[in-house]
Amino acid sequence: MTLDEFVGLSAALTGYDADVLKPSADTQRVSEALYAELSNPDNKISPAQLQQLTDTWNAIAHTPAAQLEDQVWQQIVQNPAINRLAQNIIYMWYLGIWYDLGKNPNSFATPNNDHVVSSVAYINGLVWGEMGAHPMGFSTGDYGYWAHTPTLPAINAVSAAVLK
Amino acid sequence: MNTSNKEYDVVIVGGGWAGSLLAYKLAAANKTVLVLESGVAIDGVTSSDDNDQPETYQRGDFMETFYLAMAKTPESPYVQNYNAPRPSVLDIRTTAEDDKIPDNCNQPVKSIDTKGYFIQKGPMPFGSTYERRGGGTSWHWLGTSLRLLPKDFKMASEYKVGVDWPMKYEDLSPYYDEAEYEIGVSADVEEQAIHGITFSKGYVYPMAKIPPTLLDVAMTTGLKNFHWQNIEMKVTGTPAGRNGTPNKMKDGTYYDNGRRQCQGNTNCTPICPIQAKYDATISMKKALMTGNVDIMYQAVAYDIKIDKLTQQVTGIMYKTYETINGGVKDTGVVTGKKYVIAANAIEAAKLLLMSNAPFGVANGSGQVGKNLMDHPVYLAWGLMPKSTFPFRGPLSTSGIETTRDGDFRKTRAAFRIEIGNEGWNWPGGAPYTQLINIVSPGGAVAHGDRNSFGSGLRKQIQKDFTRQFRIGFLMEQLPDANNYIVPSKKCMDNLGIPRPEIHYDLNKYTREGFKAAADAAKAIFSQLKVENANTPPVATGGQFKYDNVTYYSQGAGHVMGTHRMGFNKYDSVTNADMKSWDHDNLYIVGCGSFPTTATANPTLTMSALCFKAADAIIKSF
Numbered sequence: 001m002t003l004d005e006f007v008g009l010s011a012a013l014t015g016y017d018a019d020v021l022k023p024s025a026d027t028q029r030v031s032e033a034l035y036a037e038l039s040n041p042d043n044k045i046s047p048a049q050l051q052q053l054t055d056t057w058n059a060i061a062h063t064p065a066a067q068l069e070d071q072v073w074q075q076i077v078q079n080p081a082i083n084r085l086a087q088n089i090i091y092m093w094y095l096g097i098w099y100d101l102g103k104n105p106n107s108f109a110t111p112n113n114d115h116v117v118s119s120v121a122y123i124n125g126l127v128w129g130e131m132g133a134h135p136m137g138f139s140t141g142d143y144g145y146w147a148h149t150p151t152l153p154a155i156n157a158v159s160a161a162v163l164k
Numbered sequence: 165m166n167t168s169n170k171e172y173d174v175v176i177v178g179g180g181w182a183g184s185l186l187a188y189k190l191a192a193a194n195k196t197v198l199v200l201e202s203g204v205a206i207d208g209v210t211s212s213d214d215n216d217q218p219e220t221y222q223r224g225d226f227m228e229t230f231y232l233a234m235a236k237t238p239e240s241p242y243v244q245n246y247n248a249p250r251p252s253v254l255d256i257r258t259t260a261e262d263d264k265i266p267d268n269c270n271q272p273v274k275s276i277d278t279k280g281y282f283i284q285k286g287p288m289p290f291g292s293t294y295e296r297r298g299g300g301t302s303w304h305w306l307g308t309s310l311r312l313l314p315k316d317f318k319m320a321s322e323y324k325v326g327v328d329w330p331m332k333y334e335d336l337s338p339y340y341d342e343a344e345y346e347i348g349v350s351a352d353v354e355e356q357a358i359h360g361i362t363f364s365k366g367y368v369y370p371m372a373k374i375p376p377t378l379l380d381v382a383m384t385t386g387l388k389n390f391h392w393q394n395i396e397m398k399v400t401g402t403p404a405g406r407n408g409t410p411n412k413m414k415d416g417t418y419y420d421n422g423r424r425q426c427q428g429n430t431n432c433t434p435i436c437p438i439q440a441k442y443d444a445t446i447s448m449k450k451a452l453m454t455g456n457v458d459i460m461y462q463a464v465a466y467d468i469k470i471d472k473l474t475q476q477v478t479g480i481m482y483k484t485y486e487t488i489n490g491g492v493k494d495t496g497v498v499t500g501k502k503y504v505i506a507a508n509a510i511e512a513a514k515l516l517l518m519s520n521a522p523f524g525v526a527n528g529s530g531q532v533g534k535n536l537m538d539h540p541v542y543l544a545w546g547l548m549p550k551s552t553f554p555f556r557g558p559l560s561t562s563g564i565e566t567t568r569d570g571d572f573r574k575t576r577a578a579f580r581i582e583i584g585n586e587g588w589n590w591p592g593g594a595p596y597t598q599l600i601n602i603v604s605p606g607g608a609v610a611h612g613d614r615n616s617f618g619s620g621l622r623k624q625i626q627k628d629f630t631r632q633f634r635i636g637f638l639m640e641q642l643p644d645a646n647n648y649i650v651p652s653k654k655c656m657d658n659l660g661i662p663r664p665e666i667h668y669d670l671n672k673y674t675r676e677g678f679k680a681a682a683d684a685a686k687a688i689f690s691q692l693k694v695e696n697a698n699t700p701p702v703a704t705g706g707q708f709k710y711d712n713v714t715y716y717s718q719g720a721g722h723v724m725g726t727h728r729m730g731f732n733k734y735d736s737v738t739n740a741d742m743k744s745w746d747h748d749n750l751y752i753v754g755c756g757s758f759p760t761t762a763t764a765n766p767t768l769t770m771s772a773l774c775f776k777a778a779d780a781i782i783k784s785f
Binding site: 073095128137143 | 233409557589601622625
């Protein structure tokens with residue numbers, strides 16, 4: 001899977017446009033940090049599974065935005081052979097965490113390879129902004145901001161295209 | 165650092181909260197002070213002649229460790245130090261599991277995290293933890309700075325339970341003023357004048373109260389004029405040791421402690437990234453700047469020397485180490501005219517009992533290590549009918565304090581109700597657990613539903629996560645000789661120093677408090693139209709059954725009672741100045757001094773007590 005393929009698939013899985021996940025002026029380079037986890041040997045990803053996920057994605061990558069989620073639902077999420085890996089991509093983007101593929105992410109079974117990808121990955125986790133909040137321990141707000149109602153990000157059909 | 169050629173007025177064991185305040189006030193009165201700190205140094209909080217700190221940490225190091233921690237526990241930013249180990253909430257275990265600790269449990273390097281530092285003898289596990297490093301547990305205190313209520317000082321005479329404090333609210337009131345100005349407390353005098361709390365004429369807190377969160381406002385509105393068991397469930401702002409908007413003081417100038425305003429990082433525990441929240445390194449730094457104070461890091465006190473004839477303390481023996489994984493490097497002794505034990509309540513009792521075998525130090529009453537108490541916490545959580553947007557602002561900004569006193573204290577524990585601004589983070593591992601449950605419903609690896617990804621996932625987060633809320637009931641606990649800590653006879657730490665062996669339970673009085681808390685939570689939820697989460701907490705300090713109902717109890721981190729003050733030498737360890745009844749030149753300070761717990765988070769009161777002790781020490785010269 002190439003970085004561009006990874007970002008496109010990530011957009012379809014997270015519901016965020018590709019150019020949000022990988023902005024043209026990318027100072028944080030979150031996508032690169034998360035992408036690197038796919039080739040981290042500690043993560044013990046089956047090359048065949050990764051290839052199947054890549055192929056499946058490439059087959060639907062050019063679906064118009066309005067129908068893209070249906071395709072992801074049918075071809076990836078409902079496919080037990082590749083969905084666990086796809087779920088991990090969601091976890092990385094939303095939480096900054098790689099969960100050991102060999103276990104239920106909510107269990108504390110040991111030994112496992114659960115890990116925060118990097119502090120940048122944690123700080124850029126999507127779940128916080130989705131709630132109108134900030135990562136715990138990383139606020140850029142001014143004193144008293146919490147007394148005011150936040151604006152939640154708009155949810156639209158995503159564009160999985162990567163801006164070149 | 166070379167201490168051998170110096171003659172100190174006061175030697176303090178512990179460079180945490182109590183030790184830092186004491187050092188600062190004594191130094192300001194021109195006393196020379198040496199502080200022995202078991203843990204590692206904090207960058208910039210060292211003696212001026214000291215260029216040789218083997219292990220030094222700064223806030224940025226802690227933040228990075230925190231970001232990378234899978235479980236964002238109170239301990240998560242702080243690396244375990246195997247030579248001055250500390251408990252972790254991840255190690256809180258039941259007695260049954262602890263029974264498996266082998267006879268030979270001397271801990272080799274790097275194994276404490278999996279076995280736990282405490283030897284928990286039960287029947288309930290003790291759920292609270294503390295830090296052993298420069299600044300102590302102040303690194304992860306919440307910031308809550310409530311004063312005790314006048315009646316909290318006289319539980320025996322008012323309610324025929326527990327014991328009275330050897331002082332009245334009025335005796336401590338001026339020291340509360342002093343503590344609030346040292347910490348920098350943001351609060352409103354008028355709002356705090358509850359249950360007979362009085363302030364000196366014209367008193368203003370250093371800073372105005374912290375603005376309430378959207379959740380606070382929703383609860384204030386929703387509970388307006390609502391009564392539970394004839395108690396008005398009135399929501400009020402919580403005094404906080406974090407920077408708000410400065411008030412104009414009596415002299416016409418505005419309060420200024422040089423630190424930043426709170427940015428609402430929602431991370432007071434485990435660490436404030438910008439030091440808007442007070443921590444003890446601030447006072448220690450000021451103490452060091454006087455030039456009257458030296459601090460020796462990585463020096464673990466293990467024996468208090470007593471002169472058999474005069475019963476005076478003659479020195480403190482300590483061990484040093486090179487790195488947090490190494491072993492003993494050296495031993496030494498420090499001497500002064502007077503001595504202060506200012507360690508965490510568990511470590512202080514341990515040190516007193518380890519010393520002067522077989523009697524222990526300051527233990528003529530037999531009370532050292534006894535009456536171990538906490539504020540066992542009952543958590544209730546659910547979904548508000550509308551979004552109240554958690555994970556914004558300080559961790560807690562408001563609470564319900566009207567439940568802290570009443571005639572019911574004759575038969576059951578009082579509690580205060582803390583309103584949490586971090587959703588289900590504490591009881592439910594939010595937002596991690598809930599997100600995983602959406603992406604992988606029921607833990608199913610094979611597939612998720614239509615809303616387990618993309619826009620469906622986003623909608624669920626926006627709809628449900630923003631309605632998460634929880635309240636916590638901080639329960640009063642009575643002094644009980646059966647709740648105690650002793651140095652383990654067989655389990656040692658890496659330096660060969662005994663680990664704490666803890667015997668602990670919640671008695672009927674406290675369990676009745678849990679029952680009342682559950683009832684109050686139900687009433688509040690019904691009034692607010694809250695959807696109850698109805699799941700057991702993911703983290704639990706302990707669970708018990710009472711009247712056929714299972715309750716989960718969490719530690720509050722409020723370790724109290726192990727060297728209590730009192731009226732006489734027969735049933736207490738120190739007098740009201742925290743001076744040992746047995747040893748004329750020894751003071752023992754910290755939350756261990758508390759005769760009873762009351763319901764307020766103890767740090768502010770502990771600080772006031774420290775200033776009272778400091779006054780007494782200064783006058784004694």
